[in-house]
Amino acid sequence: MGDPSLQSATATRSRADVQRWRRYLADERAEAAVYRNLASRRSGEEREILVALAEAEGRHEQHWRDLLGDDVGRPLAGSLRTRVLAALAKRFGSVFVLALMQRAEDRSPYADDDDATAQMAADERIHGEVVRGLANRGRMRLSGTFRAAVFGANDGLVSNLALIIGISASGADRHVVLLSGVAGLLAGALSMGAGEYVSVRSQRELLDASAPHPEAQRAVADLDVDANELALVYRARGMSEAEAATHADEVLATMLAAPTTGGVPVVRSRSALPRAAAGEASDDHEAIGTGTSAALSSFCFFASGAVIPVLPYLVGLDGWAAIGTAAGLVGLALLGTGAVVGVLSGASPLRRALRQLGIGLGAAAVTYGLGLLFGTGPA
Structure with a gap:
């Protein structure tokens, strides 16, 4: 037995329904092509995310195929906007294409169409946020x-x-x-x-002034374990008193258990000073x-x-x-x-x-x- 909602929609279809479903099918194909073309110009995590988005559009495409059945007919071309985006993605793969795809996902008609499932409408809304996140990475690189x-x-x-x-x-x-x-x-x-x-x-000099001093890391090994001045660093960086004390104790315990070179602990796995602050400064520099x-x-x-x-x-x-x-x-x-x-x-x-x-x-x-x-x- 098939999906009852699909059977009901198929039984009551009209010519206008078939035309709308075929248009949706064409747009899903074209959007999947945009994501595949973007993925082909990227690597690592961004490539994986874009491939996953293309696969999701493929699932949506299958939904319209199932509804259409024998009325699938010859493949229609997607909307002019989506086809242009696919061509741009293939040749450039730029943040402009991602930004335009963000708007396209946000304008999805599925939320107001009874023939699209609630899951499909939710997918499109979440796809908009995923593409927004990818576009924001490019915007950060471009912004300055x-x-x-x-x-x-x-x-x-x-x-x-x-x-x-x-x-x-x-x-x-x-x-x-x-x-x-x-x-x-x-x-x-x-x-x-x-x-x-x-x-x-x-602005960069102000950010540099906020980054941890390179000599401060070496001083951590000689801190008084009982007084634990390191907690003050974390409190100054925004932690609560309890969180700062706990985190400082963990860092010092790690250092005491670490191998030593000339009596000085060697810590390779983490920095005693707040890495988040340095990371934020690096992002701001970019x-x-x-x-x-x-x-x-x-x-x-x-x-x-x-x-x-x-x-x-x-x-x-x-x-x-x-x-x-x-x-x-x-x-x-x-x-x-x-x-x-x-x-x-x-x-x-x-x-x-x-x-x-x-x-x-x-x-x-x-x-x-x-x-x-x-x-x-x-x-």
Whole structure:
């Protein structure tokens, strides 16, 4: 005997049901392909997790096959979005694909479809969290340099557009506007790069100051067992008094039982000082990136953004034609950077793109108004 729910659904099927089930089947196939393609570009634990996700999608695929029976028909193509994701995963395997898959899993229709089992709906919800975790690993690796890149590009786009159209609105000659734009590009890029370098270096130095001192480990062997000053270290790191005392006793007992070299215990299995603190510091270092990479990214992306509003003046446009073209080009770039931020953050790309566009062009409009107020307007 088969599953009663499958028998009931099969007995009452309609043409619309069959079409919906076939669409679900195609999407499950395509999603499994995304995970297999991602797995092929990874190794170790991440590969195992992605293979397990592909196998889970295979179980869901079988559910729709069982429902369809003889109506499976020729395989349909998955949705355009899922097929594009599968192609991207095969060629790139990047955090962007994982972020998009996170949104796809979160939007699963199974929770509202009586023909999907509760287990399948739960699987899709948990898959979203699994993919979110994998995407977060990539976000952590990207975050320092990516933050500098996005902020640099947006600052370059908005600040140089505002500068150029403000000066243009005042009635200045095209050559003056062009020189102002180039000067704004160089000054802003150098300022952004230097500021980002100092910021990241300072943050890393603060993290270094929080890490255990390398000489402190050697001092543990000579501590007074009765006084057990080591417990104070754990209390300072956030443990309760009882937990700190117990943990310190365990560490000292391990050291006393360890083999000695020249009378000094040799402990190879663990550090007496809090490893969690050092591990957290290491993770934070990875998240913020290096000062040099952040500075270079900030410089290059600010310059790449700041050059866009200069382009119309470089090709000889002037007045309203130059202002309109510059605003249009910058608007497209802002939509692009906003959409990228939306994808990586797991949010709506369209909403983030429109937010970037509104903020950027709003700032430019203010400076244009100031240019008109203090000048004579574009020629």
